[in-house]
Amino acid sequence: VPALEVLSFRIVFACLFSFILIAYFGELRSFLEHFKSKSTVILTMLSSLLITINWFVFIWAVGAGMVIESSLGYFMTPLVSLLLGAVFLKEQLSRYQMIAGLLAVLAVVVELVLLGKIPWVSVALALSFGMYGLVRKQQKIESLHGLTIETLWALPVAVCVLIYTQKTTGSVTSFSASTYGLxxxxxxxxxxxxxxxxxxxxxxxxxxxxxxMYLNPTMQFFTAIFIFGETAPLQRFITFGIVWLAMLFFIYGMVKTYRGRSRA
Structure with a gap:
């Protein structure tokens, strides 16, 4: 199934499932209250766009056999979030967090020098999810309601894509029952x-x-190698080495921060 169709089905069924959960928990009234706030409407539209971009790049990367590169993007995501928080929210970075962020930037530069290209899948995933987190941080909205609204904004486009695909190729109604189940x-x-x-x-x-935060990209990395049989040039593992080093600084910085707060 082409990536755009997978994305469209994913939006439709995620929206439906989330809406069913809201109805089941009896939160329909409080859910509708969110649409009275202009800022909530605008911010959820923006976060919907960002998460849709993230989903599409990831789905496309999996289909294109680039799961290793996508895992690199999710390893970089917390580091990108650090930098975005420092730039846009004026959050103070510890020495270790600053080193981690700079190492993430260095990893992209090294990839560019060694492989002659920017790992655009990794960068797109890290930036889109990092910016998504930044926008979501501005919203005082519960996670289930937020996800439902985000998929709701993307729903008309997803439905239009499926209708257009059906009219031009007839593929939407040609899938097997198992494919529809997936x-x-x-x-x-x-x-x-x-x-x-x-x-x-x-x-x-x-x-x-x-x-x-690092469980997901670690699982992606091993899935790519041991299940999908992906291979990567040696230079890419140099990039991963830098990012993993950044990850250690990131986590060590969190440990130091947590201990400091505990003592306080």
């Missing part, structure tokens, strides 16, 4: 992990949350 399941596996992470991160300390 496409529907993609909506659930989009919503559930995001909601569980958003819920759990509020109950965990900073260090554990920091480790959790």
């Amino acid at each position: 496409l529907a399941f993609s909506g659930i596996v989009t919503a559930v992990p995001l909601l569980l992470f958003a819920s759990s991160v509020r109950k965990l300390n900073l260090v554990v949350a920091g480790f959790l």
Whole structure:
């Protein structure tokens, strides 16, 4: 299934699943209240655009056999978020966080020098998700409601894409039952992990949350190598080495910060 169609189905089913959850928990009234706020409408439109871009690049990368490069992007995401927070929110960076952020920038430069090209999939994923986090941070909105609104804004475009695809190629109605099952399941596996992470991160300390951020790209990396059989040039592992070093500085900085707050 082409990436654009996978994305469209993912949006449709994620929106449907999230809306069903809101109805099940009896939160329809409070959900509709969000549309009375002009700032919420504008910010959720922007976050919807950013997360849609992120999803599309990732789906395309998987189909193109670039899962290793996508995992590099998600390793870089927390570091990009650090830099965005410092630039736009004037957040103070510790010495270790600053080193981690600079190492992330160095990794992209090294990739450009050694391989002669910018790892655009990695950069696009890290920037889009980092900026998504930055926009979501400005919204005082619960995670389930936020995800539902974001997929709701993208829903008309997704439906139009599927209608156009059906009219031009007839592919939408030609999929097997198992393919439809996987496409529907993609909506659930989009919503559930995001909601569980958003819920759990509020109950965990900073260090554990920091480790959790790196579980996803680590699993992607090993999936690419041991399940999909992807190979990467040696130069790419130099890039990964720099990013993993940045990750250690990032987590060590979080440990120091957490200990300091605990003592205080």
